[in-house]
Structures are given as structure tokens and as C-alpha cells.
Amino acid sequence: MPQLLHEEDNPPSDDSNIIFFSRICKALSHPARIKIIKHLKSIDQCICGRIVDMLPLAQSTVSQHLKCLKEAGLIKGAVEGQRICYCLNNDVLERFKKMVGSL
Amino acid sequence: MPQLLHEEDNPPSDDSNIIFFSRICKALSHPARIKIIKHLKSIDQCICGRIVDMLPLAQSTVSQHLKCLKEAGLIKGAVEGQRICYCLNNDVLERFKKMVGSL
């Protein structure tokens, strides 16, 4: 019987781990984005507008940073009526921490 | 008696911690540089030329990546006659790991 290939069956290769890791690092390579992560950590979740208020940057710039974090998988955004509520994606954060630990 | 100000006396501000952290992340935001770090971790120290051999990149490009890691403080290079011997800077690496832990 031929073996079925499911993504979950194959542990990520060393190389794809490194790619994952470098992507997270890139997402965290800007002070504004680190501040966003720390803020979300401290208050659990946050409306986009509060994040804009927190940072000395234009709304469009903050939106760009949020997109960057979202694309890296570090945060998730949930629509709440008119607003977007952001929170950390702890799975990704934990995977990242583990990999840093093994540095 | 006026208090003398030594750098070491002032714990780094939140902000300068964030700057430090973002710099390290930027240094680790490229797969080649992560490979260099992992390699140095696994063999403790390494002549520049071996690192060049390890990576599918031109010598000048690798030299640039090494410079980037050195400027971030992650590695140190020691002249050994004609060659340069690179090794990790564990102090910086440990400080980074601690900060990741507190994410």
C-alpha cells in the first residue's frame, strides 16, 4: 500500500525551520513591531486604533507593520464590527521561542 | 556628593532594550546568517574560509554577512596569521535569548 503523504507527517526539514525562523526574525527586526508584540502580550488583545495611538507613526504605516506581523504568523486579527481586534498567535510565538532556545 | 554616572549603573531602558532586540533580530533575519550561527554553535569556532565553503554564496557576500553578525555583536573574529577565526559571542546570544523568553 502506497504511503499517503500528509504535511503533518513530515517533520519540517532543517532548512524550512531556518526559513521559518528567519521570517519571524525579520518580522521582529523593527522596533515598532516589537512594541506591538509586547503590547499585545501585556493586554492580551487590542483594537487596531489603540495600537495606532501607541506609536508615533501614521495610521497607514502602522497598518503596514500589522500586516507584516500577520504575514509572519505572529498575530491574528479578528473583525469586530467596524474594528479589528488583534491578538498574539501563541503557537507561532512558542515555536519561535523553542528555536531561539536551541541557538 | 554628586552621584557619578557610569553606564553600568543605569539599567538599559525599555527602549534601548527594544533597539538591541530589533538589531539582533535583523541580524538573524537572513537564512545564511542563521546557518552561520548554527554552524559556529556546533563546532565552537571556525575559519572564515570554511564558512564560505559551507554556503552557496560568493566570498564577498559571505564576508558581508559576517560583518553584519559582527556588528550586531553576535560573533567575534580573531586574526590568526593570514586567517580570521570566528566564534559566537555568548554574552550577546544569552541576553537575546532572555529577551525572547520574556516575549
Place this chain on the structure above:
DNA sequence: ATCGTTTATCGTAAATAAACGATATAAGGA
């Protein structure tokens, strides 16, 4: 003194990132 080896730096081209204002979109309230 010259030659080969090793590494760093320079110059440059192409790609990506960061910032902004302007504009689009979507939801809620009048």
C-alpha cells in the same frame, strides 16, 4: 622581492523595506 592565499572593502545593480498622504472599503449611526 614576488607570488599565492585569505579576507575585507568598493562599486554597482536589483530587490525589498519604511514612511507618508490619498484613497478605497466596510460597518454603524443619524
Place this chain on the structure above:
DNA sequence: TCCTTATATCGTTTATTTACGATAAACGAT
């Protein structure tokens, strides 16, 4: 329906990154 609010996206400018080949600098060996 129209207006306001909240957020995302577009278009643009400027700066930075990545990669390379060519060249320079330092050293050891001949």
C-alpha cells in the same frame, strides 16, 4: 440614504539590503 469612523490598500519617495565581480590589504612561503 448619507455621514462618520475604522482599517486596509495604493502610489510614491527614500533608504537599506542582497548579491556579485573586481580590487585591496595582509600574511606566509619561495
